[in-house]
Amino acid sequence: MVSAISGKDTQMAPTLDRDGDGVVSEEEIELAKQEALIEKLDAQKNIAWLAALSMPIYALLPAIFPISGPRMDTMAAMSDMLFLSQASIVGLFFGAQAYMAKK
Numbered sequence: 813m814v815s816a817i818s819g820k821d822t823q824m825a826p827t828l829d830r831d832g833d834g835v836v837s838e839e840e841i842e843l844a845k846q847e848a849l850i851e852k853l854d855a856q857k858n859i860a861w862l863a864a865l866s867m868p869i870y871a872l873l874p875a876i877f878p879i880s881g882p883r884m885d886t887m888a889a890m891s892d893m894l895f896l897s898q899a900s901i902v903g904l905f906f907g908a909q910a911y912m913a914k915k
């Protein structure tokens with residue numbers, strides 16, 4: 813019965829069984845959890861970078877491309893919310909980093 817359960821578990825998550833012995837051990841589960849955490853932190857870092865880079869790129873767009881007056885007004889109207897939201901993402905990322913470092 814136990815082997816049937818472990819066999820079913822390995823079928824459901826074949827990548828968890830690293831050494832290929834057919835059993836997902838506690839160490840392998842812990843390793844998978846740590847890898848998932850690292851992957852999540854990497855994704856958050858990439859999102860923060862994208863948010864940080866989008867602001868200067870958005871600000872420099874009119875300097876690089878010729879943009880008509882009405883479109884410029886639309887861009888100016890959007891810039892408030894865009895900068896606020898992007899800066900919030902960057903701020904939350906660094907806030908979370910500081911919180912995690914203290915914890």
Ligand SMILES: [Ca+2]
Pocket residue numbers: 829830831832833834835836837840
């Ligand atoms: Ca194993």
